[in-house]
Amino acid sequence: MLQRAAAFAPSNIALTKYWGKRDHVLNLPLAPSLSVTLAELGTLTVVAPNPDLSEDVMMVDDQELDPAGMTKVRRVLDVIRQRAGTQVKAGLRSVNTVPTARGLASSASAFAALAVAASKAYGLDLSERELSVLARTGSGSAARSVAGGYVLWHAGESQDGNDSYAERVFDSEHWPLKILVAVVADQKKKVSSTQGMKMNAAGTSPLFNAWIDQCQRDVVACQNALRDKNMRALAEVVEGNALAMHATMMANRPPLLYWQAPTVALIHAVRRLRDEGAECCFTIDAGSSVVVLCEAQDARAVSDELASVPGIEEVLQTRVGGGARLVGDAG
Ligand code: DP6
Numbered sequence: 001m002l003q004r005a006a007a008f009a010p011s012n013i014a015l016t017k018y019w020g021k022r023d024h025v026l027n028l029p030l031a032p033s034l035s036v037t038l039a040e041l042g043t044l045t046v047v048a049p050n051p052d053l054s055e056d057v058m059m060v061d062d063q064e065l066d067p068a069g070m071t072k073v074r075r076v077l078d079v080i081r082q083r084a085g086t087q088v089k090a091g092l093r094s095v096n097t098v099p100t101a102r103g104l105a106s107s108a109s110a111f112a113a114l115a116v117a118a119s120k121a122y123g124l125d126l127s128e129r130e131l132s133v134l135a136r137t138g139s140g141s142a143a144r145s146v147a148g149g150y151v152l153w154h155a156g157e158s159q160d161g162n163d164s165y166a167e168r169v170f171d172s173e174h175w176p177l178k179i180l181v182a183v184v185a186d187q188k189k190k191v192s193s194t195q196g197m198k199m200n201a202a203g204t205s206p207l208f209n210a211w212i213d214q215c216q217r218d219v220v221a222c223q224n225a226l227r228d229k230n231m232r233a234l235a236e237v238v239e240g241n242a243l244a245m246h247a248t249m250m251a252n253r254p255p256l257l258y259w260q261a262p263t264v265a266l267i268h269a270v271r272r273l274r275d276e277g278a279e280c281c282f283t284i285d286a287g288s289s290v291v292v293l294c295e296a297q298d299a300r301a302v303s304d305e306l307a308s309v310p311g312i313e314e315v316l317q318t319r320v321g322g323g324a325r326l327v328g329d330a331g
Contacts, residue, residue: 002049002086002088002121002122002123003049003120003121004046004047004048004049004121005046005117005118005121005326006044006045006047006117006326006327006328007044007045007114007116007117007120007324007325007327008044008324008325009042009043009045009108009110009112009113009116009135009142009146009323009324010037010038010039010040010041010112010145010148010322010323011038011041011042011043011098011106011108011109011145012035012037012141012144012145012151013038013179013283013285013291014033014034014035014141014144014283015035015222015226015238015241015283015293016032016034016215016218016219016222016238016241017215017242017285018031018033018140018141018153019193019211019245019248019286020197020200020201020208020211020212020215021140021197021201022155023161024197026137026160026161027136027138027139027140027143027161028155028156028161028164029140029153029155029164030212030215031155031212031219032152032153032155032215032219033144033152033153033215033219034150034151034152034153034219034222034223034226035141035144035150035153035166036150036151036177036179036293037144037145037147037148037151037172037320037321037323038098038179038318038320038321039318039320039321039322040097041097041098041109041316041318042096042097042098042109042113042145043094043095043096043097043098043106043109043110043112044094044097044113044327045092045093045110045113045114045117046092046093046094046117047090047091047092047114047120047121048090048091048092048121049086049088049089049121049122050088050089051088053089053090053091054089055089056070056073056077056089056090056091056092057091058070058073058091058092058093058094059093059094060094060110061095061096072111073114075137075138076111076115076118076134077090077114077118079134079137080118080122080124081122083122083124084122084123086122090118092114092118094110094113094114096109107138107141107142107193108139108141108142108144108145109142110138110139111136111137111138111142111145112131112135112143112145112324113145114135114138115132115134115142115146115324116131116146116324116325117326119131120326128146128147128323129165129167130165131324132144132146132147132153132165132167133162133165136161136164136165136166137161139194141193143164145323145324146166146323146324147167147323148171148321148323148324149169149170149171149174150168150169150171150172150174151166151167151168151169152166152168152169152219152223153166154166154167168323169223170226172319172320172321172322174226174229175229176296176320177293177294177295177319177320178294178295178296178299178317178318178319179291179292179293179317179318179319180291180292180293180294180299180303180315180316180317181289181290181291181292181315181316181317181318182262182290182291182292182306182307182309182312182315183289183312183313183314183315183316184262184263184266184287184288184289184290184311184312184313185260185313186288190286191256191258192286193285193286196249196256199252199254200248200249200252200256204252205248205251205252205253206251207244207247207248208248208252211248214241215241218237218240218241221233221236221237222234222237222241231279231280234281234293235280235281238281238282238283238293239281239282239283241283242282242283246258246259249286256286258284258286258287258288259284260311262288262311263284263288263289263290265309265310265311266282266290266292266309266312267282269305269309270282270290270292270302270306273301273302273305278294278295278298278301279294279295279297279298280292280294280295280298280302281293281294290306292306299317303315303317
């Protein structure tokens, strides 16, 4: 049965990163990765199958989605339609509560919300694992936005990608950390993660293969630090992993340098705060903003300190949240 359906999916931030693919169409990673789910910050998507439409159409924050984005959306919808045995196109509307171009990728929450809403709209009853696989075909990191809490994305081995899915390893209550996003303005249009990963494949960065090997070890160390709720151990692996990813990018030819001056100032600020006793650590995605995880009792002081760094536009605050979910029709 075809019906209108809506879903919300949260954004996530990788604690050990996905940066390197063994398949650039199916978004199959070379290494596993671990992430934490961001409560409230995410994407709400409504999918309405409509036999009168000759093409899928999608509005994102009241603007028509660009052709490159539409190709990825259609890829996910086509898989769903094939399984549902229908050709009917859909009208889609999406609203981001992640401030886009604010250093937080919206593609993870966008494709997770799409997978959940569209599979319901086309009458499929998919498991969390199947939804994760589906979301991944739109954007790799979206695989991690389905489950919620602390999430592990298995790299998988199969060519069709059916064993490359993410699942929760600890729920949000296990370690209810605060998550601060120190937003740094990007001075020019940045290279997207999709483009960056194509540029930064093996052979163009002398560090790339070592980086992938390190990720395999970091996932294990990170999961242990999360299990033990050990911030010092978490800081070592999370910061080390992010810095190693950026080192790999910087060593690329041509180099990929996402940092701005305030990015470096934030790194020093977090290290200083930790030396002074605050329980916190940072990570950085393919952008210039810095995400800081901290214990609830330190959140105010850490946030004030980050906000005082010159060049910081704002500091967003959230917490570890739950996974993607269907919501009542959001019209
Ligand atoms: C640096 O998932 O945005 O944020 O699979 O090409 O859509 P595509 O890339 P994407 O890459 C995210 C890269 C990252 C690290 C991470 O989230 O693990």
